[in-house]
Amino acid sequence: MKFRHGKENEYEKITLQEIAKKLDLSPTTVSRAISGNGRIGSETKDKVFQFIKENQYVPNIIEKTEKKSKNICVLLPGEEGHAQLPYFQEILLSVYDCFSARNYGVLLVKTTTTNIQELKSLVEQQKIDGAVFTRTMEGDMAIRYLEKQKVPFVVIGSWPDKQVIQVDFDQEGGCKDLTSVLFRMNIKKIACVCGDAGHIVTQSRLKGIRAAFREAGVPMEEDLLYTGAVYPSIVEKDVAELLKKDVECLLCLDDNICMSVLNALNKNRVKIPQDIKVVSCYGGRLLANSYPPVTCLEFDIKEIGGVASKKLLDAINGKADYNKIILGYNVLIKDSTM
Numbered sequence: 001m002k003f004r005h006g007k008e009n010e011y012e013k014i015t016l017q018e019i020a021k022k023l024d025l026s027p028t029t030v031s032r033a034i035s036g037n038g039r040i041g042s043e044t045k046d047k048v049f050q051f052i053k054e055n056q057y058v059p060n061i062i063e064k065t066e067k068k069s070k071n072i073c074v075l076l077p078g079e080e081g082h083a084q085l086p087y088f089q090e091i092l093l094s095v096y097d098c099f100s101a102r103n104y105g106v107l108l109v110k111t112t113t114t115n116i117q118e119l120k121s122l123v124e125q126q127k128i129d130g131a132v133f134t135r136t137m138e139g140d141m142a143i144r145y146l147e148k149q150k151v152p153f154v155v156i157g158s159w160p161d162k163q164v165i166q167v168d169f170d171q172e173g174g175c176k177d178l179t180s181v182l183f184r185m186n187i188k189k190i191a192c193v194c195g196d197a198g199h200i201v202t203q204s205r206l207k208g209i210r211a212a213f214r215e216a217g218v219p220m221e222e223d224l225l226y227t228g229a230v231y232p233s234i235v236e237k238d239v240a241e242l243l244k245k246d247v248e249c250l251l252c253l254d255d256n257i258c259m260s261v262l263n264a265l266n267k268n269r270v271k272i273p274q275d276i277k278v279v280s281c282y283g284g285r286l287l288a289n290s291y292p293p294v295t296c297l298e299f300d301i302k303e304i305g306g307v308a309s310k311k312l313l314d315a316i317n318g319k320a321d322y323n324k325i326i327l328g329y330n331v332l333i334k335d336s337t338m
Contacts, residue, residue, distance in 0.1 A: 023051055035125060071105040072130045072312065073122055075142060078110035079230075085256055086285040087301065091134050091156060094305025102313070104129075113198070116142045123149055130316045132156065132308055136200040152315035154308045158200050158324075165315060166324045167308045171201055174297045174329040175208030175281050176215075181295075181331055182249060183216045187277055191224035191247040193238055193257050202227075205253050205281045235260035236267070243268065249277035249337070255286040255296075262290055278336040292335035299329055 016034075020027040025044070033040045033048040074092050076083040096106045107128060109118045119142055122128050131146060136157035143164065146153045154165040182190060192209060194202050206225075213220040224247060226238045239261055242250065250265075252258035258280035265272060272278050272292055280287060283296025304327055314321055 019048075019051065023047060068129050068316075069127050070103060071107055071128050072099055072132065072316075073107040073109045073119070073128045074132045074134065075109050075111050075119065076134055078112040078115060083110060087255070087282070088134050090285070090301040091132075091305045091308075094302045095132050095309050098306055098309035099313075111142050113137055113139065113141065116145055120145065123151055130154075130312045132312060137196075138198045138200070152312060152320065154312040154315065156304055156308050158204060162324075163322060165311050165320060165322055167304055167311060167327070168204075168324070169299045169304065169327050169329055171204035171281075172208035172211070174299075174331070175205040176212045177208075177329075178279065178281065178295075178297055178331055179209045179212035179251070180216065181333065182251075182277075182279065182337070183212065183218065185337060187249045187337070188218055189221075189224075189246070189248040190251050191242045191245070191249070192226065192251045192253065193229050193235065193242075193261060194225070194227040194253045195230050195257055197227045202253055209251065229257050229260070232260040232263065236264040239264040240268070243270065243276075247276065249279060252278070252280045254282050255280055255284045258283075258294060258296075259286055259290070262294075272336050273338055283332060295334045295337040296332055297329050298332050300327065303327060 016030055017027045020030040023030065025048070029040065029044060030048055033045045034052075072095075074095055076088055076092070082088070092106075092108070099106050107122065109122065109131075111119055119131070123146070128151070130152040131142075131154075133140075133142070133153065133155040134157075136143075136155050136159050143153070143155070143159065147164075152165075154167060156167055158168045158171075159166055179190070192206070194206065196202060210220060224242070224245065226242070229235045229238055235257060239250070250261055252261050258278065261278060262272070265276065265278070270276055278294055280294050280296040283294055283298055284301065287294050287296065307325055307327070311321060311325070
């Protein structure tokens, strides 16, 4: 194993054997301390990692051997409770089915916009051949990091760089059609309840909604656009404010937000659809048994997981295809807007 340190493109290389010599340890001991394999005392491990940290050494992943680890990792949201949402679990199972059938192990990693330490650890120990992103966010550190380390990856979602392998649903087109359906039902005063504005999917869905407003010649009231609804307590507060504004419809940007909206309306004894309509830009398993059934967009999550897996397998085998794949959707009209 080789290590490097110094400024970008001006790395000084050092071998594991040289590190062992500097620490007066055997190369085997240093190797085991770094990999975590074998029985090595905590004092020795601390000594090795302290030396590596002080000298800013990192494994030279770019020069790793051609031997495959036969593992990939799936990146899940690190925010509390998000990784357990059915959407991410369904993607995970779809990716697992695809890769396990080809004798790959599937590892799980949680990341946030500011913390990718678990991912770095896997890459530096050469434990993965590639990665699947289950979402995309502005300024995603993990994407930049894997690009720099030349580790193959695919994103389920959209990304501005065309040199990133991408598979997404037609979020913009779907949300435009869904909103246009509401206008055709003569529903005009629509409020949007959105999650994190830094999520690319939120931006894509809002873009489609705005396009529908423009096409219908209906002004979109910015004071009816609520972002940051990432927890039920925030959604409950937003709903209370919107009820005072006499909106006709609450357009939720995902199923998790929609469930919180339904609960808040029920708590306030607001009847759906008699008093207010409710719509979701995604109607996954979380809304499958909601009452009343919610008008929504339907996406095939198993399909997108399978397509993303195939794209990643091709990239791992040196056949990367950077043509973005856009999958379709269905608009389902249900009782919540009748």
